Amino acid sequence: MSRDSGRDSGTGIRKSGVCPPEVLARIADLELVARIVVEGLVSGLHRSPFHGYSAEFSQYRHYRPGDDLKYVDWKLVARTDRLYTKQFRETTNMAATLVLDTSASMSFPKAVSKYRYAMILSAALAHIVSSQGDAVGLVAGPRMIPARAGRHNLRALLAALSGVEASGRWNAAETIRRAGERLNRRGLLLVLSDFYDEEDATFNELKRAARMGHEVVLFQMMSREEVEFPYKRDFEFADLETGRSVSVNAGLARREYTDAVAAFLERCRRRAGAEGFQYSLIVTDTPPAHGLRNFLLARQR
Amino acid sequence: MIWLNPAAWIGLLAIAGPILIHILVQRKAERLAFPSLRFLQQGRLASIRRHVLEDVPLLAIRAAIVVAAVAALAGPLIVTRTQRQAWNARVVRATVVDGVAPAAIQPPAFLSQTFETPAVADAIPRAVAWLENAPPARRELLIVGPLALGSVTADDLAGVPPGVGIRFERSGGLPAERSIAGGRVLALERDPSALREPQGRPEDTKGAAGSGSARAPSRAEGFGRAPGSESIVVQQQVTLKDVHTSVRETGAAAPDPFPVDVVCSTDARPIVDTAIAAVRSQRVWTPAANRRGRLVLLDSSIDPAAVADGGPVTQSWIADAIASIARDRDLHAAGAQTVAGLSDPRFSTMPWQPLLLATDGRPVAVAGASRASLVVVSGATPSGLVTPLLLRAMVNALGGPPDLRQAEVLPIPESQLRAWSRPPASVIAPPIDRVERDDRRWLWILVLALLALETWVRRANAEEKTSTYEEDARVA
Numbered sequence: 119m120s121r122d123s124g125r126d127s128g129t130g131i132r133k134s135g136v137c138p139p140e141v142l143a144r145i146a147d148l149e150l151v152a153r154i155v156v157e158g159l160v161s162g163l164h165r166s167p168f169h170g171y172s173a174e175f176s177q178y179r180h181y182r183p184g185d186d187l188k189y190v191d192w193k194l195v196a197r198t199d200r201l202y203t204k205q206f207r208e209t210t211n212m213a214a215t216l217v218l219d220t221s222a223s224m225s226f227p228k229a230v231s232k233y234r235y236a237m238i239l240s241a242a243l244a245h246i247v248s249s250q251g252d253a254v255g256l257v258a259g260p261r262m263i264p265a266r267a268g269r270h271n272l273r274a275l276l277a278a279l280s281g282v283e284a285s286g287r288w289n290a291a292e293t294i295r296r297a298g299e300r301l302n303r304r305g306l307l308l309v310l311s312d313f314y315d316e317e318d319a320t321f322n323e324l325k326r327a328a329r330m331g332h333e334v335v336l337f338q339m340m341s342r343e344e345v346e347f348p349y350k351r352d353f354e355f356a357d358l359e360t361g362r363s364v365s366v367n368a369g370l371a372r373r374e375y376t377d378a379v380a381a382f383l384e385r386c387r388r389r390a391g392a393e394g395f396q397y398s399l400i401v402t403d404t405p406p407a408h409g410l411r412n413f414l415l416a417r418q419r
Numbered sequence: 420m421i422w423l424n425p426a427a428w429i430g431l432l433a434i435a436g437p438i439l440i441h442i443l444v445q446r447k448a449e450r451l452a453f454p455s456l457r458f459l460q461q462g463r464l465a466s467i468r469r470h471v472l473e474d475v476p477l478l479a480i481r482a483a484i485v486v487a488a489v490a491a492l493a494g495p496l497i498v499t500r501t502q503r504q505a506w507n508a509r510v511v512r513a514t515v516v517d518g519v520a521p522a523a524i525q526p527p528a529f530l531s532q533t534f535e536t537p538a539v540a541d542a543i544p545r546a547v548a549w550l551e552n553a554p555p556a557r558r559e560l561l562i563v564g565p566l567a568l569g570s571v572t573a574d575d576l577a578g579v580p581p582g583v584g585i586r587f588e589r590s591g592g593l594p595a596e597r598s599i600a601g602g603r604v605l606a607l608e609r610d611p612s613a614l615r616e617p618q619g620r621p622e623d624t625k626g627a628a629g630s631g632s633a634r635a636p637s638r639a640e641g642f643g644r645a646p647g648s649e650s651i652v653v654q655q656q657v658t659l660k661d662v663h664t665s666v667r668e669t670g671a672a673a674p675d676p677f678p679v680d681v682v683c684s685t686d687a688r689p690i691v692d693t694a695i696a697a698v699r700s701q702r703v704w705t706p707a708a709n710r711r712g713r714l715v716l717l718d719s720s721i722d723p724a725a726v727a728d729g730g731p732v733t734q735s736w737i738a739d740a741i742a743s744i745a746r747d748r749d750l751h752a753a754g755a756q757t758v759a760g761l762s763d764p765r766f767s768t769m770p771w772q773p774l775l776l777a778t779d780g781r782p783v784a785v786a787g788a789s790r791a792s793l794v795v796v797s798g799a800t801p802s803g804l805v806t807p808l809l810l811r812a813m814v815n816a817l818g819g820p821p822d823l824r825q826a827e828v829l830p831i832p833e834s835q836l837r838a839w840s841r842p843p844a845s846v847i848a849p850p851i852d853r854v855e856r857d858d859r860r861w862l863w864i865l866v867l868a869l870l871a872l873e874t875w876v877r878r879a880n881a882e883e884k885t886s887t888y889e890e891d892a893r894v895a
Contacts, residue, residue, distance in 0.1 A: 223454035232454075314455045344454060352448035357456045364459050365448050371459060378458035 138405050139238070143230045148276040152241035155407050156249070178202040212306060213253040213265035215297045216240045218279075219311030220259035221288035222358040224339065227402075232339040233284035235402040236310040239337065241276055242410055243308060248272040253305075257297040258282045265301060287359055291319040298327035310337040310400075312344075313386055321389050334395040335413075338386055342403045345383075347375045421849070423494030423857055430489040437481035441474065477876050484869045491862035496854055506846040511553040513546035515539055517564030518591040529556050539564065540575040547579055555849035559584040565593045566836065568829040576839055584843030587836045597828050602821040603705040605675055605698075605814070675705045679813050683716040687801035691716070694807035701811055706818030710736060712793040714813060716801050723763050729787025729794045731770040740793050740816035741786040745774050747812040753804040754783045761785065761798035771796070775805075784809055793817065 137154055145151045181190060181201035189203045218240060224233035240256070247254040248267065254275060255265030261278045263271070290311060297307060307327050313320060313336075328334050342348075349368030356363040383399060390397035396416065400409045422428070509529030516535045532549050536542035539562060550558045560583050562571060571587075579585060677699070681691045717723055732738050744750070753775075760781025765771070773782035774795065783805060784797040795813060799805035 226452065226454045312454065314457070341454075349451075354448045354450045355453040355456055355459060356450055358452050358454055360456075362456060363450070364456055366459055374460070375458045382458070 137407065139230045139235055139402060143234050143238070148237065148241040148280055149245075149273065151238050152245035152276070155238065155242040155410065156245050176205045179205055212247075213255065213301055213303065214243075214247045214306035214308060215255040215257060215265050215301055216244060216275075217294055217297045217307065217309040217311075218256070218258035218282070219288050219290065219309075219313075219315075219339070220282055220284050220286075221312075221315060222285050223312055223314050224284040226358060227341050227343055230402055231284065232312060232341055232402055235400070235406065236337070236339050237279050238406050239400065239410065240279060240308075240310060242406060244272055244275050246414075247306075255297075255300065257293055257300070259288070262296070262300070265305065288315055290315045291323040294320065294323040294327060298323075298330055298332055301330075301332055304331035305333070306335065307332045308335045308337070310339055312339050317386075321393070324395065325393055328393060328395070334393070336386075336390050336395050336397045337409075337413075338383065338397065338399050340383070340399065340401055342401055345376070345379060345401060347372045347379070421496040421498055423496055423854060425493055427489055427492035427494070430492060431486065433485050433489070434482050437478055437485065440481075441478050474880065477873065477880065480869055480873045480876060484866055484873060487862050487866045487869060491859040491866065494857050494859055495862065496849070496857045498849075503846060506555040506849065507557060509556040510559055510843065511550060511556040512559045512561055513550050514561045514563055515542045515546050516590075517562070517566075517570060528559075530554065539570050540572070543571075543575050544578060547583065550583055551580075552853065554853045554855050555846050557584065557843035557845065558582065559586060559843045561586045561588060563588045563590045565589060565591050566831045567593050567597070568827065568831050569597075571831065571839075573839070582844040585839055585841050587840060589830075593828050593830060595828075599821075599823070602818075603675060604702045605677065605705055677814075678706050678710065678817050679712040679714055679810060681714045681716065681810070682721070683801055684718050684720045686720075687716060687718070690801045691806070694801070694810055697807050698811045698814055703811060703814045704818040704820050706814070709791075710740075710793075710817045712740070712795065712813045712817055713789065714810060715794065715796045716806065717761065717763075717796060717798050718800075723765070723796070728789050729771055729785075729796070730789060732772075732788045734788065734791060737788045737791075737793050740813070741772050741774070743816035743819075744786060744795070744809075744812045745772070747808070747815075750805065750808045750812050751775050753808050754799075757783045757799055757803070757805060759798070761796065766796060766798075774809075 145154075178191065178194070179202065181203045185203050189205075191202050191204050194200075194202050218233075218236055220233070224236065225231045244254045244256070248269065248271070251267055253265040253267045254272065256263040256275045256278055258279060259282050261282050263275045263278050288311075290313075294307070294309060301307070307324075309324070311320075324334050324336075347368065349372070351369070352365065352367050354363050354365045387397050387399070396413070398409060398413045398416075510526060512528035512531040514531060514533045516533055517537065517539045530553055532546070534542040534546050534549075543560070543562075546560055550560065560579055562585070564570065566587060566589055576585060677695055681695070683691050715721070715723075732741065754777065755775075757775075757777040759779050760777035760783045761767070762781070766782060766785045767773075771782075771785035771787050774784040774786055775782070777783045777798075783799050784795055786793065786795045788794065793813065793816075795809065797805065797809055799809070
């Protein structure tokens with residue numbers, strides 16, 4: 119069965135409400151993209167996945183299906199015979215920083231690149247964090263947005279995201295070190311990368327960030343082509359970062375390649391698990407909401 | 420299945436073309452940007468690639484196109500039982516007509532050709548060649564004519580292939596007369612004033628046809644005069660009509676040389692010339708050019724060792740000539756009157772053969788062979804009767820009259836015609852180029868279908884190549 123089945127022919131959005139990545143990739147406005155992703159996502163979640171230290175009562179509003187029942191003011195129900203939910207304004211007590219891999223290897227594949235997908239995912243994450251009133255920041259190549267709360271900061275972050283292109287090489291260890299040091303207090307470090315570069319140095323720096331008290335979350339971005347290597351003919355594969363090339367019969371090399379990639383992914387997953395990092399493998403042909411939902415559900419457990 | 424042009428199978432070597440194309444094309448790999456090469460090993464894979472063909476289905480289709488085209492060129496012919504029965508049901512007939520053809524020849528032929536000729540022997544090879552080029556059918560050679568003796572011989576029919584049937588049909592009457600070349604007689608010496616141009620009027624002679632008639636020739640009616648010579652040669656032609664034999668003599672351009680060389684003393688030469696003239700006047704026949712004789716007339720002035728170098732007889736015609744001379748009655752009668760024979764004892768032993776004996780019991784003349792010619796040594800005096808008789812016997816033995824029985828007008832016996840006749844054989848393997856319609860059209864249709872399939876597969880591959888590799892990934 120085709121992956122496009124169940125998709126509305128006019129908008130490209132699936133009937134389930136999940137928007138496919140190729141549709142999202144065509145939307146230039148990252149804020150809109152983030153909202154589309156999050157709207158299809160948060161409605162099913164009952165609790166905020168990001169826990170702050172305190173919350174201050176703000177107002178009542180009518181109960182809506184899906185609202186957590188613990189926020190229903192039962193005394194008011196008894197007095198008015200109507201269901202009201204208490205709304206709180208959470209004080210900023212958590213800072214999250216998004217770290218994006220901007221190396222050239224992230225610009226693959228052409229249709230929906232890993233970098234574009236990471237941008238969408240980052241925007242959605244920033245939107246979620248920011249909507250909770252927490253601070254969110256960004257480190258993507260030369261651009262750095264400090265972690266702050268508020269809609270204004272979110273817009274600045276999304277604008278910075280839009281202005282960065284994936285090219286050249288990426289010093290992963292240095293970037294992660296800078297991001298960790300920028301978080302003043304214990305915070306959340308969200309790293310989106312394919313982790314091809316300097317694997318040991320990268321994980322050493324992540325461990326160091328964890329020792330600083332930060333919670334580390336890894337999103338390993340992979341395309342389906344990298345995972346399954348669906349090519350059959352002879353190709354001259356050119357490395358996007360180094361320009362080096364090898365001539366390979368893809369059909370013959372496929373088994374060896376997929377075994378090596380599977381071993382690499384398993385190694386990353388185990389190293390992350392060993393260090394207590396939350397690890398998510400994101401394949402770019404799946405809707406961003408799916409990966410994000412799985413990640414948020416995992417955090418709630 | 421029969422292949423009409425099996426040599427075309429050499430074209431299968433063309434299969435190497437698609438294979439080479441696939442190998443060479445695959446060497447040109449498409450460049451594809453990829454995130455990381457850390458999981459790809461060039462060395463091993465590149466070496467493997469050189470030995471691996473891709474697009475095996477496309478290669479198989481192209482090879483099949485070549486094979487089908489070559490098979491079509493090879494001319495397949497599927498011989499079914501029905502096809503073979505259809506071929507055997509029809510007859511291709513070549514009719515050689517000597518005289519008047521019959522109105523209708525049964526059974527009717529699928530294809531026929533008539534060769535009208537006065538000489539059946541000449542037309543048979545042409546008829547056989549035409550039959551060889553005929554389409555598949557039972558092939559028959561029909562010879563129509565009076566079928567006189569000699570008009571068709573076993574040698575003429577030996578060249579007919581075994582599969583070709585032979586049939587004879589008599590038509591018309593035997594010819595009224597038949598002429599053959601009778602041969603040549605040695606020149607007659609006549610008075611030049613008596614010479615005139617040949618008139619060619621035949622003269623009939625009563626009696627049975629045969630060598631007897633020729634041996635007793637009729638009077639010569641015409642003569643030819645050789646330019647610059649007083650000698651006259653005569654060419655004889657014999658015509659037999661029923662039991663009547665006519666002989667027509669015509670002059671020849673040059674006199675034939677006397678076939679016997681005479682070795683004698685100078686004193687005896689005039690006598691010997693007279694004897695030769697006497698022999699010429701006897702109208703003896705000219706022998707073949709390779710049959711020569713030598714007569715040595717021994718006397719005291721001739722050394723026998725120098726001129727009589729006789730050896731053993733090794734050729735049959737020399738043996739026949741010696742036997743013929745030895746049977747000459749006139750010669751024996753003249754030899755019986757000779758008192759003394761050859762005194763040299765060498766001529767009484769082998770290899771010399773005595774021809775006639777003198778009254779003293781010694782041979783008067785002996786014969787032997789010398790360098791493929793007949794040698795006769797005579798001890799008789801040149802002026803005696805033995806010498807001209809010996810010369811005549813030698814000339815008759817070397818040549819002899821032609822066999823005029825060949826000129827007889829008789830039909831070939833029915834038993835002989837039945838022995839020569841045979842039915843046409845069934846068609847087993849038709850001639851390669853003679854089949855009207857073979858089965859190569861089916862293979863050409865297959866070639867077209869395969870070409871269409873090849874085009875479709877090639878376009879599908881091209882579309883797949885140009886499509887995004889993301890689609891490939893999803894399919895995978």
